[in-house]
Amino acid sequence: xxxxxxxxxxxxxxxxxxxxxxxxRPERRIAVQEYGRSNPEFLDALRAxxxxxxxxxxxxxxxxxxxxxxxxAARRLAAGDFDAALFTTAVQIVHLxxxxxxxxxxxxxxxxxxxxxxxxxxxxxxxxxxxFGLNPHFEPSHPKMGILVKEAAxxxxxxx
Numbered sequence: 297x298x299x300x301x302x303x304x305x306x307x308x309x310x311x312x313x314x315x316x317x318x319x320x321r322p323e324r325r326i327a328v329q330e331y332g333r334s335n336p337e338f339l340d341a342l343r344a345x346x347x348x349x350x351x352x353x354x355x356x357x358x359x360x361x362x363x364x365x366x367x368x369a370a371r372r373l374a375a376g377d378f379d380a381a382l383f384t385t386a387v388q389i390v391h392l393x394x395x396x397x398x399x400x401x402x403x404x405x406x407x408x409x410x411x412x413x414x415x416x417x418x419x420x421x422x423x424x425x426x427x428f429g430l431n432p433h434f435e436p437s438h439p440k441m442g443i444l445v446k447e448a449a450x451x452x453x454x455x456x
Contacts, residue, residue: 310419311338330389332357357387370396374404380413380452386424415448
């Protein structure tokens with residue numbers, strides 16, 4: 297598109313790095329492209345600097361039309377059937393626990409997850425998991441799907 301960024305946030309490219317690289321910038325009208333769910337801490341931090349912030353939600357992850365596989369995953373997690381679970385976006389844990397609650401197995405699904413080796417694609421997803429008391433065992437060296445799968449497979453090892 298012929299655009300050159302003025303600033304580039306270092307990895308892991310979270311809102312915290314964005315705050316660091318924009319520290320001292322004069323811009324006060326800021327549009328924030330949201331990535332599936334809003335980040336009130338980031339928006340509030342920008343507002344605290346005196347910015348007028350406009351969140352722009354360009355996509356929203358909704359539940360799939362067929363929630364059968366997700367419901368089955370919740371049941372199987374509750375039953376302790378999985379050795380590992382990989383999360384690639386923050387909203388996945390919200391959706392998983394939503395369908396688990398609808399089935400009356402929310403606490404059992406969380407308990408099953410606590411016994412499961414959990415991989416998170418990156419810091420934003422890890423924070424979402426931690427909101428539910430889940431501490432991932434692993435984050436990949438870069439927040440990319442292929443790297444997550446490869447490094448998770450190398451790291452998780454056999455279940456004890």
